[in-house]
Amino acid sequence: MIKKFFKVAEHFFAVETGDEILSQMSNYAPFAVDLCENPVFSVAVQEATAPRYTEEIRQDEEGQSIICGRTADGLLVFEFLLFGISTGVLVCDSTLKQSALYLTPRDVLAMSVDDVQRKHVFALNNSLMVLFALATSELDTALFHAAGIRYNGLGYLFLGKSGTGKSTHARLWLKYNEGSELFNDDNPVVRLFKNSDGKPIAKVFGSPWSGKTPCYKNVEMEMGGFVLLAQAPFNRISPLKGVAAYAAILPCISGMRWNKEMADGLHKTQNALVASVPSWYLECLPDEAAAKLCCKTVVRKNGDSAP
DSSP: OEEEEEEETTEEEEEEEOHHHHTTOGGGGGGEESOOSSOSEEEEEEESOOOOOEEEEEEEETTEEEEEEEOTTOOEEEEEEETTEEEEEEEEOTTSSEEEEEEOOHHHHOOOHHHHHHHHHHHHHHHHHHHHHHHTTTTTEEEBOSEEEEETTEEEEEEOSTTSSHHHHHHHHHHHSTTOEEEESSOOEEEEEEOTTSOEEEEEEOOSOOTTSOOOOOOEEEEEEEEEEEEOSSOEEEEEOHHHHHHHHGGGBOSOTTSHHHHHHHHHHHHHHHHHSOEEEEEEOSSHHHHHHHHHHHOOOTTOOOO
């Protein structure tokens, strides 16, 4: 067993596991560090039978399922299924500081070596993403389900339900708005800091989690804006303010909102983001005109105050 350290959005975490599985997870290489200062969480990985638990809630999406529950002694549990097959069970202590991931044993999976390895990588990757989202939820940090573009030094996140066209719109920016750069296509991280005047400033970071598009860049930049997408037979964009802006970003942030402390932390972060980062609603076609209209409307120069 070896212990590796990583840093995402200025948060450190530690993973203790065999070198074999980490060697298959190149998406974490840009975020590896030699030293770990006050990790927000640590997880120990082993191939073993997991403790029994009672299911409380389940999330299903595109063949992937996450089951959340608790053991008899109250420990928080997440089980990760891929097309109905259990790949691993994550068991967390009450603080989320220490966790154990029980990878489904090879003899239970009864698959080829390569298939077993893919299942174990899936379990560890999802465990680290879930742990990061939960452990940082009270630390002015939010893991977004969004596509992220950097333009003129600022970061813009395209939001919306699965299938809305976030990745498509990001690709249109890359094609039609010269100077655009994709820095994450599924799970960028937004974190609030204080500027020299004590006012909140939002920064967005790349992460090791980028969905179907391999884009794992260890970058950071000031937030330029949020854009909520909706498919339409026309192109039209309008600003979102107050409650409307809050409602736009609410479903795009990962977290256990049934947990009061985590929900309160995310609520505080969302309020600050709505107040400091402009939000827009883009009804659009998947075409060049939509990408150019969006860019012309939302882009501001680095250093300019938000409108």
